Amino acid sequence: MYQLIEVDQNTPAWLDWRKNGIGASDAPAVLGVSPYTKPQKLWAIKVGMDVDKPVNKYIMDKGHDFETRIRAKYEFESEGNWPSVCMQSVEFPYLRASLDGWNGKNIIEIKMVGAKMFASDDIPPHHYAQFQHQMMVSDAEDMTEIYGLIDEFNELKDKKRLVVRDEKFIDAMFHKEVEFWKMVTDKEWR
Numbered sequence: 001m002y003q004l005i006e007v008d009q010n011t012p013a014w015l016d017w018r019k020n021g022i023g024a025s026d027a028p029a030v031l032g033v034s035p036y037t038k039p040q041k042l043w044a045i046k047v048g049m050d051v052d053k054p055v056n057k058y059i060m061d062k063g064h065d066f067e068t069r070i071r072a073k074y075e076f077e078s079e080g081n082w083p084s085v086c087m088q089s090v091e092f093p094y095l096r097a098s099l100d101g102w103n104g105k106n107i108i109e110i111k112m113v114g115a116k117m118f119a120s121d122d123i124p125p126h127h128y129a130q131f132q133h134q135m136m137v138s139d140a141e142d143m144t145e146i147y148g149l150i151d152e153f154n155e156l157k158d159k160k161r162l163v164v165r166d167e168k169f170i171d172a173m174f175h176k177e178v179e180f181w182k183m184v185t186d187k188e189w190r
Contacts, residue, residue, distance in 0.1 A: 027133035028126035107143035
């Protein structure tokens with residue numbers, strides 16, 4: 001069971017909320033499958049012993065533009081409203097998710113990727129962990145990943161795929177995340 005959190009994404013309040021829990025983008029690091037952050041580095045960030053490296057503003061702006069355009073296209077095609085929302089588990093409030101789109105039952109996750117990943121049909125392990133975390137927190141049975149790129153002519157290229165809930169993966173991830181958060185609250189890496 002989840003509760004919606006009234007916080008606007010990409011604001012200082014949102015960053016603070018994210019720091020005080022395990023979000024979907026943290027799940028790959030907790031599981032050791034992130035190409036960007038190791039588990040101990042994430043732990044150090046969460047306990048305030050280290051800081052997250054700043055994101056390249058150009059890349060961040062390009063990603064936000066892509067997400068805005070893709071969401072608008074998807075809302076038009078699906079004739080639905082898919083606002084971004086933040087939520088957390090009621091029982092384990094440190095388990096959190098910032099969803100790119102939510103209609104009250106289903107999730108859309110929008111990913112801007114490079115040409116090589118766009119050409120592949122495989123879901124990268126760090127994306128898979130993020131998706132399963134989102135479904136765990138939201139209680140969703142499946143979700144739609146929309147991934148793509150903006151080509152050299154500023155045109156959107158996108159693909160969609162259904163990602164289904166994987167209970168075995170979620171169970172193992174949940175236990176690792178509970179263990180990780182205990183290390184955060186204890187301020188002790190083990």
